[in-house]
Amino acid sequence: MTIEIGVYGGEWDELRGMIDLAFSAPWSEAQLETERRAWEPARSIVARDGGQVVGHTGAFSFEFSVPGGQVAAGGVTMVGVVSTHRRRGILRDLMRRQLTDLYEAGEPLAVLTASEPVIYGRFGYGLASDHxxxxxxxxxxxxxxxxxxxxxxxxxxxxxxxxxxxxxxxxxxxxxxxxxxxxxxxxxxxxxxxxxxxxxxxxxxxxxxxxxxxxxxxxxxxxxxxxxxxxxxxxxxxxxxxxxxxxxxxxxxxxxxxxxxxxxxxxxxxxxxxxxxxxxxxxxxxxxDGVWARVIDVGKALAARTYSEDVDVVLGIEDDFLPWNAGSWHLVGNQSGATCDKTERTPDLVLGVRELATVYLGRPSLALLGAAGLVEEKTEGALQKASRAFVSARAPWLDTGF
Missing domain, CATH: 3.40.630.30 (Gcn5-related N-acetyltransferase (GNAT))
Known part of the structure; x- marks a missing residue:
């Protein structure tokens, strides 16, 4: 039977039943009522099999702080697929639909907290804070x-x-x-x-x-x-x-x-x-691990934050999941602001979108990722210069799980 992916449009009680099955969690009525109050129905995306909800991902509408400012971000929540329907690509389809919707809504960033961290790297999420x-x-x-x-x-x-x-x-x-x-x-x-x-x-x-x-x-x-x-x-x-x-x-x-x-x-x-x-x-x-971030729109996301030192670098971004991010991006920024645009220039640094997300909030550093072989330096000295620019004065911190 064909799995259909779309906006939920249903009631909380049906969704709650799917959440109970997906998470196997003994949550109290008071806890579930708190979740219901925070739930944004229009941002729920579900997978249905013959009308039955078998998978879900939702999002909160966040004003999310980044170095030097704020961006609109989707706070991804209640992600799950019931055990009878796992390993069919349903989660991948839910993630792709959600990230595409966020992109079309003009939100350059998605963030989440991970019950199982190994899941989200394949969708381009990187660990962007710790505590x-x-x-x-x-x-x-x-x-x-x-x-x-x-x-x-x-x-x-x-x-x-x-x-x-x-x-x-x-x-x-x-x-x-x-x-x-x-x-x-x-x-x-x-x-x-x-x-x-x-x-x-x-x-x-x-x-x-x-x-x-x-x-x-x-x-x-x-x-x-x-x-x-x-x-x-x-x-x-x-x-x-x-x-x-x-x-x-x-x-x-x-x-x-x-x-x-x-x-x-x-x-x-x-x-x-x-x-x-x-x-x-x-x-x-x-x-x-704290917050996991996913850069949905490289240009908007990098232009939305400031940089601790002057930076003028071309980043070659690899992104198989959201192809509009792939390519060379010319970032120019300082403590006052930044611009970031697509370019045909040869990149100074090459990295995956997951690694970009890892350093987006100001930690740990591009240089550390480079030492781990996750950033390729094409122009000598570019890695250290960009690394210093990306680090934030205060360590990123997610104080509220969701």
Whole structure:
């Protein structure tokens, strides 16, 4: 029977049934309701076999931060094919339709978080950010002295009653950090209610503390607690405007009553906490993959960001999945802006679109990919110059799973 690929146009309950089968996940009614509220029906693409939904990919409409600005991006979500229909090319067809639709809508970038990372490279996605998972025992909580901590007041607040303040604070930070996206009203609900990325194993309701200086909000943290054998503080987010506020929040989170450890699964890889701990081994950091990016329109994507140094380079891009990206692109840019246009010139560097996506948000570096044999240098010195230009001042960080 022929598999038909198209926009969904159906109801949530039917889609939910397919998601249950594809993910085999014991999600609660509260978690599924949060997903439903964030769902954008017009952006759901499904595969049908005789009318039955057997595969799906959806997208959120993101204002996504890149070095020096923002781009419209499709936040790819709820990707799955039921087990009876795997290995028939259905996922490839869903991905191609989705990326083509995003291209035609003028969105130069797609981003996702990967349940199984090896899947998405073949569709041109590259790992564009990482973060650290940490576990700090109460006995190892000591931080170095930070000036101004005593001027910061940390107090409890209701997560919902404080949401307008915390969401505005967090969105302002997102403008300055590649890899983050603006939380609209649906995502403000999403991050303060149970969703499919929430760890609910014996956890308390979401708790919130605000950090204030003379009544001004300078940071906040969301976390849950768990009373198991050891007892945990499970941090879900920490945002601050300066080092003193950051240290004050972490002092609070690392010193809980009756709980032995503090965990955080999404600490930025450049977070100062890793250097403030007196015991450098205390955090036991494990690097995890963050956001995976897919450059859909090379010209628009590269022109949408800025560059830390002057760059004038011709990139030869290889892209078998989206052929309009393949060819030579002349990139000229600096800290103020950039242009990027198709050209007939011989490339200075040759790389795949996956590798371009890997460095698009500012990490790790083109030079590292070159050392791994993933970037071919055609013009001597071009790799190091372009590599320095692509690196961002702040490490990209995805603070919100989706």
């Amino acid at each position: 650290q998972e940490i576990t700090i025992k109460k006995s190892s909580r000591e931080l170095r002295k930070v000036a101004g901590v005593e001027d910061v007041q940390v107090r409890f607040a209701d997560p919902q009653e404080s949401l307008a303040r915390t969401a505005a604070f967090r969105n302002a930070e997102a403008l300055t950090r590649p890899g983050m996206f603006q939380h609209n009203e649906n995502f403000q609900y999403y991050v303060t209610h149970d969703n499919v990325t929430t760890n609910l194993r014996g956890a308390s309701p979401l708790r919130c503390v605000l950090a204030e200086r003379d009544g001004e909000l300078v940071g906040y943290a969301h976390y849950r607690t768990r009373r198991t054998d050891k007892g945990f503080v499970d941090v879900t987010r920490v945002h601050s405007s300066d080092l003193a506020a950051h240290a004050a929040l972490w002092q609070f989170l690392l010193d809980p009553d009756l709980l032995g450890e503090t965990t955080y699964e999404q600490l930025p890889s450049d977070d100062p906490l890793l250097y403030l701990l007196v015991d450098p081994r205390a955090a036991h950091p494990t690097t995890l």
